[in-house]
Amino acid sequence: MGRKKPRVLLIRPKYTSLVANLEPLGLEYLAGLAKELKINCRIHDEFQYPWAMRLYRLVRRIEHGKFDFIGFNANANTVDIIIKRARQLKQRFPNITIMVGGPEAELNYKEFCTDDIDIVYYDNGLMTLKKMWSEGYTSDKLRDLSGICYKENGKWIIKEKGAPVCGFITKPDRTAFYKGLKNNYIFMKGKFALSKASFSCPYNCTFCYCTKMNSGEYTERDLMEVVDEIEELKHDKIWFVDDTFFFDKERVRAFCNEVLRRGLKKQFMAYARADFLAANPDILPLAYKAGFRDIMVGLEAISDETLDEYNKQTSRNENIMAIKNLRDAGLVCNGLFVINYTATRDDFRKLLQFVKGNNLLWVVFGIFTPYKGTDAYDEYKDKLIHFKSWRLDGTHLTLKPTNMSSVEFMLRYYWLHAVTYPKIIVRAMLGTAYDTKKKGWF
Ligand code: SF4
Structure with a gap:
């Protein structure tokens, strides 16, 4: 030392x-x-x-x-x-x-x-x-x-934590990215570089870990610095790992215009909330033009009751509108769902109906997990089961299901994937997985 x-x-x-x-x-x-x-x-x-x-x-x-x-x-x-x-x-x-x-x-x-x-x-x-x-x-x-x-x-x-930050003091050294490119992938989507344009999240969903980062304060990086970074990146697919990239409409507009002005030919993936997408369909064609293709949307649940329980501050109707607006703009909605430990057989059935009924191809299912440090942890800490670190990835039960056995819950959870993922694979192989107007398998 x-x-x-x-x-x-x-x-x-x-x-x-x-x-x-x-x-x-x-x-x-x-x-x-x-x-x-x-x-x-x-x-x-x-x-x-x-x-x-x-x-x-x-x-x-x-x-x-x-x-x-x-x-x-x-x-x-x-x-x-x-x-x-x-x-x-x-x-x-x-x-x-x-x-x-x-x-x-x-x-x-x-x-x-x-x-x-x-x-x-x-x-x-x-x-x-x-x-x-x-x-x-x-x-x-x-x-x-x-x-x-x-x-x-x-x-x-x-030692006490310092003040929240709104930028990085250095640039990332991407040697590891370029070196590891052959192993880099996102399921059926290809190889992506990452970028982060903001810190934390202005919302407060009970299960969410991200919103607690940066002392819980949402801040944004200088936009031109972000565009410079992606321009320098020697890769065409970029995933903005911001907790919600589509938050300030004018910032999104400025970003897209700058990307177009510089003539950057990149494909972007980013997170957006359903309420933003439902309320701002006008920005989506510009986003498409600038290169956005994948939008990850934390739809989380299909009932207002569960959304309220998660403190999501969105509604079932907003979820439906968000999916529709994205589809109309040619943007792929990647629907992220959180299955509650209270889910009934009917809830599992209705979730699949919702996915099919709204022509959602890309879906990710997680299991409600009260991560340490979240509001949900304080609420559920006395009820946790098998709360081992390696199990904390959103694919394991950490609360006992209230409406069926753990085995049945997990079988139903796997069943959701068995029913939805083959179609993603077929469509991706046929090159139609990004055609948002298509409904069938081909
Ligand atoms: S789940 Fe999404 S919207 Fe909710 S607090 Fe976390 S990052 Fe924000």
Whole structure:
């Protein structure tokens, strides 16, 4: 530790995901910062490697690269593996510094205050990290920083979080993206680069994790900076991972006009809320012209009652209007649904009817999960079952279904996929999956 420049290895732990394998954008921002500070830094993205021999591979990489600063990127479903890995690595390399950051650390930093982890990074933005890497990270230095937990005489010190941010202090180093391109995919959609143009979300759905980020404050990046970034990106498909990209109509208009003015030929995917899409059909043709094709819409539920329960602040009618408006503009609605643990057999049946009745081809079904740090967690924490970190990915039950057995619930959940996904596959293979006017299988 001290002033000697660290040799940094950033790790994205692998987890099961059948629908996508994407670039580690969060870590690429850290790599970008390291590059700026002339620090030797590599990303070890476990998604690029098989499941077998993960620890062996990691240990070899640390030995060969002589890395002495390890940064883990934590999601809700990788907490246990990170804690375990930190223990294993500390046994082999007692002198390395282990830091944990990422979305889960930002919300639930205390989970990582263990014996084998040295620093938990939960600040908004990377300014604290910049100071750590340039001025050192001994406890006398860390004492003055915000948004970190560290140890002094074996005792955890928790420094208050800094102010919300509205931009990045550096550019991402996309080496990992270009290198990992052959393995990059989104189910039936192809390879996507990621970009983030805003932080957090102005809404407050009970189950949502994203809205708690950036101290719960929604902020936007400078728009021209975002367009510059996508112009520089050597890839044609870009997914804006903003929690809701279509929020401010004038900003969307300005973005589209700038993309058209610069003549950028890119294909965009982004999140939008049903109420926005229902109320603003006029902006959608321009969005199409600028290159938007995939719109991810958190439809969540098909009854006003469940939508209210989720505090979604949308309605069934808005969901229907949103799907229609997107279809009319030639934009693909990717309907995201959250199946409640209270779902009845009839609810499952009606959901399929809704999907068919509204000619929705692209659908994603998740299971209601009260992630730690969300409002739902406070409400349901006494009722949780099998709440193990690796199960927290929205495809496992963490609350006992109230209207059927867990086995039946899961069979019905798989059935939703069995009924809807073959059509996506057939249409994608025939090249008609983006024809929003088509109804059938071909
Ligand atoms: S679910 Fe979507 S709209 Fe709701 S709070 Fe989260 S990001 Fe915002």
